Amino acid sequence: MNEMERRLLYADKPEPVKKTEEQNKYVKKFKEEREFDNIKKTTILNDIVRLRVFLAFCEELEMEPFELSTHDFVKFFNYLNNRRNCSITTQNKYFNLLKVFYRLLRYENFREFEIESNNRKRFTKYEKKHYDTIDFETYTKILKEVVLSNSRTKVRDALLIRVLWETGCRRSEALNIRYKDCDLEKGRFRIRDTKTYEERTVVVSEDTTKIVIDYIKQNLRRDADDFIFQNEVTFNGKRVKPDWVTAVFKKAVNKLKEDGAIPKGRRVVVHSLRHGRATDLLDKGVPIDIVKEILGHKSLETTLYYSHSKERKEKLLDEIQKLL
Structure with a gap:
């Protein structure tokens, strides 16, 4: 089947x-x-x-x-x-x-x-899952490192990282966002190509929405089926390669490790943004079933895994058991 x-x-x-x-x-x-x-x-x-x-x-x-x-x-x-x-x-x-x-x-x-x-x-x-989660402070350090780099694509790359953090999307999901998936009046994106084969809608902040609007005007191809994050090297409208995102993120993390801003023993990868976002939402009191829907998880147990706080996990399990 x-x-x-x-x-x-x-x-x-x-x-x-x-x-x-x-x-x-x-x-x-x-x-x-x-x-x-x-x-x-x-x-x-x-x-x-x-x-x-x-x-x-x-x-x-x-x-x-x-x-x-x-x-x-x-x-x-x-x-x-x-x-x-x-x-x-x-x-x-x-x-x-x-x-x-x-x-x-x-x-x-x-x-x-x-x-x-x-x-x-x-x-x-x-x-x-061989990676560590990150908090908002670490995320902003990584974002700043990318923005201050000498890369010609630093604006696009930093914007992508910002979208990944705010939406909690998987890397592939964000890269597959097309113009037709954007509702820029509301700051919403429809995520189609998902791991669970189910579409969902995610949101970004008002500031990020404005940056997206300004950025995508610069894309060479802007038809409904075109990707919003385009490869600026080939100039053919194809999406950014996943390995490029990983390389940019890794470079920023390594620089921060050299500077002592991130402990050298921690493994911080692109997926850490998703993990960190889940933890951040739970810390802010967003119900776990809502976080599950935002992240597109099939199982509530997967969302529970994303929370590394023992105190919060114990409290959540107590509340869940009361509902059983």
Whole structure:
């Protein structure tokens, strides 16, 4: 089944999980065991949210967790992939959770599926994010470094970085913005080419909107289907190459590291802008479900990952659990 077919059959928003007494008896045992092991409260709460998804699936099958067969576990992970649109990383978290759950409750029926999965390397691929987030202060330092450079394209490059920060867009999404996607009266852009295949609308500040208006007047090609960020070397209206954006950003970051403005041990990349924007919005009190929509995430858990503040994450998990 391809992505388009999947979207026709299943809603992108996962079905809500209702708490039941049957779930509670397992959750209680699991929580007591984890607390006895001195596991952090935030980790336990996170695990319980996922555990309820699994227990609700067991109820769908009208089976107890200790009655499930290897094939039933296969069904569960297909359910996570197809109906809940879980990423590889999230599925790995469920796999690790079930290993702990079945070990703590001393049930043996998960063991066969675990061995088979390890042999077939089902849960060994991780969507690792090898970068650090940045705050507004660091972002402005990078922006200033680009503006003060000797590059002929520094205005375009700095504007692109500014758009990336304010919108939280992925690099490819910003580079693919065309004239027809712009509503410059409102400072809005329609993002079409997205990772999740779903269009969304993003906004920029009034100041950035004015700069965009002035900048795009200088483009050689300004038809509806032309990109707003054009390659100024080829003069053919083609979009800026992604590698160029990375190189410009990296050069600015390296200069700031040399000057001691950014710690040398930190890995700051273009995607750090997106990560930093998510954290900034959450810090300012924007609801996490709104941040999820702004960033174009499929899963709320992905948005939670973008928040590195332990205090905020714990508070959010407490609030989410109250709603379950």
